[in-house]
Amino acid sequence: MKLNKASLFALFAVLELASDPERQLSTTDIAEKYDISTHHLAKVMRNLVHEGLVQAVRGAGGGYRFAGNVNRTTLLDVIQLFESLSSELDVPNQWSHAGDPIIVELQAITREIDDLTKSVLDTVTLATALKSTRQRAETSAHGTDATAPPSSTQRS
């Protein structure tokens, strides 16, 4: 599974806002904290507002506020706004069809994998993700650095 930048930025924003539903933050606040593109995040925020996950608060001191339900909204709810997680087989346009049975078998296998992926992401609520994130931060504060992502998950 590969998550695109929009999904990742959306999860940064949604989890940041959901960690304190009373608080309002601007796109710049969030972009600065996570060191990500304000321009790209602004597009993501418009999408999140449109889907009702965050609310835009107008006026001086305005910004965004979390508008979902931390115990009901799942990671998949957020990710699916930005991408489909279905596996794709890069089948050439022209070919002999000798491989058809293999393609059908591979499709059945990737469906099994996709179902598991979705089942995991659709049962981790924002509340669960926030709790795990905090626990990791606490563990890291007590010595072992559990928050440092391995190189394969670093930003490109």
Place this chain on the structure above:
Amino acid sequence: MKNQFSIRNAKQSDFDAIIALDQFGPKGDKTDYWRGIFDHYVRGGRKDRLFLVAETDEAIVGFIVGEVRAWEFGSPPCGWVFALLVQPDAREMGIGKRMFDEISNRLKEAGVTTVRTMVERDNKLTMSFFRSLGLRTGKYIELEKTID
């Protein structure tokens, strides 16, 4: 519904209440099943076989059943929770969490350090509940097929 509840070991006299409560679980006549469960997990009085109920002033509103199992599927001794139910109008009061925490403590006292359960993949509510308690996909995968 009052928010006060307590957790205790199930007793033989809880049988009818458990059968009644189980109408909120998967449908079917499970009287024989529960008779077997009571024989095994209530009468035995063993500390590695656990059947707990959650009770308010008025009624039993939840149950959890589990035990220590060893060497099945090649696994060293491990705690299993194989039944958990909270009456729908008593949910979101923390009863499920309290029962799970209690059975986990008892399983630990019985000598294991891991607790497992199995959930139907499409059962989002139950799966989310266990994930909220910190459970993650374990190192065993359930496999099955239709027998021709």
